[in-house]
Amino acid sequence: xxxxxxxGHLVLIDQTKLPVDLVHIECHDVETVWEAIKMLRVRGAPxxxxxxxxxxxxxxxxxxxxxxxxxxxxxxxxxxxxxxxxPTAVNLFWALDRLKATYAAEKEAGKSPAEIHxxxxxxxxxxxxxxxxxxxxxxxxxxxxxxxxxxxxTHCNAGGLATADYGTALAVMxxxxxxxxxxxxxxxxxxxxxxxxxxxxxxxxxRDIPATLICDNMAAQVMKEGRVNAVITGADRIAANGDSANxxxxxxxxxxxxxxxxxxxxxxPISTFDLSLPTGDGIPIEQRDPVEIIHGMGKQTAPDNMQxxxxxxDVTPAELIAGIITEKGVISPVTPENxxxxxxx
Amino acid sequence: xxxxxxxGHLVLIDQTKLPVDLVHIECHDVETVWEAIKMLRVRGAPxxxxxxxxxxxxxxxxxxxxxxxxxxxxxxxxxxxxxxxxPTAVNLFWALDRLKATYAAEKEAGKSPAEIHxxxxxxxxxxxxxxxxxxxxxxxxxxxxxxxxxxxxTHCNAGGLATADYGTALAVMxxxxxxxxxxxxxxxxxxxxxxxxxxxxxxxxxRDIPATLICDNMAAQVMKEGRVNAVITGADRIAANGDSANxxxxxxxxxxxxxxxxxxxxxxPISTFDLSLPTGDGIPIEQRDPVEIIHGMGKQTAPDNMQxxxxxxDVTPAELIAGIITEKGVISPVTPENxxxxxxx
Numbered sequence: 001x002x003x004x005x006x007x008g009h010l011v012l013i014d015q016t017k018l019p020v021d022l023v024h025i026e027c028h029d030v031e032t033v034w035e036a037i038k039m040l041r042v043r044g045a046p047x048x049x050x051x052x053x054x055x056x057x058x059x060x061x062x063x064x065x066x067x068x069x070x071x072x073x074x075x076x077x078x079x080x081x082x083x084x085x086x087p088t089a090v091n092l093f094w095a096l097d098r099l100k101a102t103y104a105a106e107k108e109a110g111k112s113p114a115e116i117h118x119x120x121x122x123x124x125x126x127x128x129x130x131x132x133x134x135x136x137x138x139x140x141x142x143x144x145x146x147x148x149x150x151x152x153x154t155h156c157n158a159g160g161l162a163t164a165d166y167g168t169a170l171a172v173m174x175x176x177x178x179x180x181x182x183x184x185x186x187x188x189x190x191x192x193x194x195x196x197x198x199x200x201x202x203x204x205x206x207r208d209i210p211a212t213l214i215c216d217n218m219a220a221q222v223m224k225e226g227r228v229n230a231v232i233t234g235a236d237r238i239a240a241n242g243d244s245a246n247x248x249x250x251x252x253x254x255x256x257x258x259x260x261x262x263x264x265x266x267x268x269p270i271s272t273f274d275l276s277l278p279t280g281d282g283i284p285i286e287q288r289d290p291v292e293i294i295h296g297m298g299k300q301t302a303p304d305n306m307q308x309x310x311x312x313x314d315v316t317p318a319e320l321i322a323g324i325i326t327e328k329g330v331i332s333p334v335t336p337e338n339x340x341x342x343x344x345x
Numbered sequence: 346x347x348x349x350x351x352x353g354h355l356v357l358i359d360q361t362k363l364p365v366d367l368v369h370i371e372c373h374d375v376e377t378v379w380e381a382i383k384m385l386r387v388r389g390a391p392x393x394x395x396x397x398x399x400x401x402x403x404x405x406x407x408x409x410x411x412x413x414x415x416x417x418x419x420x421x422x423x424x425x426x427x428x429x430x431x432p433t434a435v436n437l438f439w440a441l442d443r444l445k446a447t448y449a450a451e452k453e454a455g456k457s458p459a460e461i462h463x464x465x466x467x468x469x470x471x472x473x474x475x476x477x478x479x480x481x482x483x484x485x486x487x488x489x490x491x492x493x494x495x496x497x498x499t500h501c502n503a504g505g506l507a508t509a510d511y512g513t514a515l516a517v518m519x520x521x522x523x524x525x526x527x528x529x530x531x532x533x534x535x536x537x538x539x540x541x542x543x544x545x546x547x548x549x550x551x552r553d554i555p556a557t558l559i560c561d562n563m564a565a566q567v568m569k570e571g572r573v574n575a576v577i578t579g580a581d582r583i584a585a586n587g588d589s590a591n592x593x594x595x596x597x598x599x600x601x602x603x604x605x606x607x608x609x610x611x612x613x614p615i616s617t618f619d620l621s622l623p624t625g626d627g628i629p630i631e632q633r634d635p636v637e638i639i640h641g642m643g644k645q646t647a648p649d650n651m652q653x654x655x656x657x658x659d660v661t662p663a664e665l666i667a668g669i670i671t672e673k674g675v676i677s678p679v680t681p682e683n684x685x686x687x688x689x690x
Contacts, residue, residue, distance in 0.1 A: 019645070019646070019647055019648040019651075020645050155562075186654075188562070189536070189638065189646070189647070190562070191534070191536065191560035191561065191562060192560050194646050194647075197638070197639075197646045197647035197651075198646055198647065201647045201648055201651045202647075202648050205648045205650060205651055210652075211651070211652065212652045212653065212654045213638060213639075213647050213651050213652065213653045213654070214638075214653070214654050214655075215536035215537050215561070215593070215594075215638060215655075216536065216560070216561050216562035217500075217533070217535070217536060217561035217562070217593055217594025217597055217598075218593055218594070218597075218654065218655075218656060218659075219597060220594075220596050220597030220600055220659070221593065221596060221597070221630075221656055221659040222654065224596065224659070248560070248562055248563055248566065249560075249562025249563070249565075251565050251566060251569065252562055252563075252564060252565030252566070252597075252601055253562075255565055255600070255601055255604045256597055256600055256601070258604075259600045259603075259604065285566075293534065293542070293558060293559075293560060294542075294558070296642060297641060297642035297643065297644045297646060298642065298643050298644040299642045299643040299644070300364070300365050301364070301534070301539050301542045301543055301642060302364055302534070302539075302542035302543065302546045302547075302558050303364040303546055303547050303550045305550060306364075306542075306546045306550055306556070306558050307555075307556065307557045307558065308557065308558045308559070309531075309557045309558070309559050309563065309567065310559075310560075310563075311563060311566055314563075314565070314566040314569075
């Protein structure tokens, strides 16, 4: 959240301190924003984009009273600096590109540094507000799929911490809870980095939503006991045919849901679709550091010389997905035609 | 392993120190054995039974030169004391009952305390040796199912640490490796207590068997990539129809194996069958302490007031099991008739 006007500051929750401590970081300079993105204190694609937008505004404060060319030099310095905080985050560049376009348009229109600074803040606020609307809309559309009393299982964190506000998968649960639908959420802890137990569990506790934490390998048993009526997760990237890349373990949960006759849904904004990919086969799977598994939680839990396989995500094929919940409605059945139609519509 | 004669001592590996340190506990008194069982320094049904048998022998050393009635009083004291170390461990009572029967028979035959002490050590050794033979036999029968170059996935620890020697599921892998079959083992870390990463990974590294550690939620992805040709796990209890209770997560792995057309096997001694149970429906599922999930590895990973579901095991239905590997051969297909025939045969 951004406090004040162009001379204001950005306030972030330090996600690395959750769930034990709720620590707010007050970013009065761009270095603090850079460090927060770099060190994953702020994470989640939309949240990184929003932080970067406000980060540019904060970074320009030292040049606010300078001449136009000095102001512009500082703008490019700040943008390049923030771009280096997490070079693999697509949303980071998307947000910075939007601010660059704003800068160019304002300069073209002959605006002063103070006016351009104002316009950049307005653009950062627009990015923020737009994401908030998308989350709320995903929540509304998804809630129509949920009956009162449903048990809903989720994996990883697709919640408010990752976005402007309500999240994507969690937006559906927040909306149902606000509407008094009496749902119960089952949260996969999501090894190795435990985004489920650290972040999703924390968000649900904060909102007093009835929820139960389980280890990833307990999902099948919880389904067998009839406690789960729907599974909803987020997605990192969706191909033109609906194949969806998401946190490692999502594909397994989708298979288990199918085996128990439980519908499996993806909740994600339209911006998640990558129509340049016909199917999910083309998505390369990032391998992460074995240390995350061997020294997972501050304690060594496997022999040092043990070989480890640590894929960051997996791809759930479209045929396992009952529907994709977007801000423009629910795509179901998941076919290339329905996807193209919803995106265009 | 037991060193020496009736005045000898028991040497155990402290499993709680693995995989970081290999610490041996030398048990020169029964209190040390009791503490090792109580604190899970020795775990695994057969291993607990074996430790208890030798524990009785060690506990009688202080009464070895006493009169017959004092020796007998001490025997009952030691047996009762050890029975309290882990009151839910079936094998503990099974082993102590065998030593009680030995005591009664020797006393009936008019033997002296020293002779009875000797007979009890022989019985403890017999229990130990018998388990070793069972493990080796399971390994031989299971190895016939494995082709050279197979990838084999396992869950939890059904290895040498849990038994006299070779384990059950791991016995198959040890036998294949010894025969030069060039296998590769995938090890589920097995949350919450990480028996896979702490114990199974350690045993495989000790024997130089090519192996890869994964988080439980990565099993589906590893199967999808075609790396797994068979799944083999142990079992805690098997019903008359073949339904098998084992560490939580086993049922999910069996479903994932089915979805990928991979055979799922159970490896367990005949003593694991409980023919008083017609199916697995009658097996109550023990709930364990939420602390194991929230404060899993020395660090808090979920909010303190989070509700947790922590079932210790699940039941895999017989129809998901391609075969049960026992010391009397492989039961396949898994039907009540084939089970009854193998047990009788």
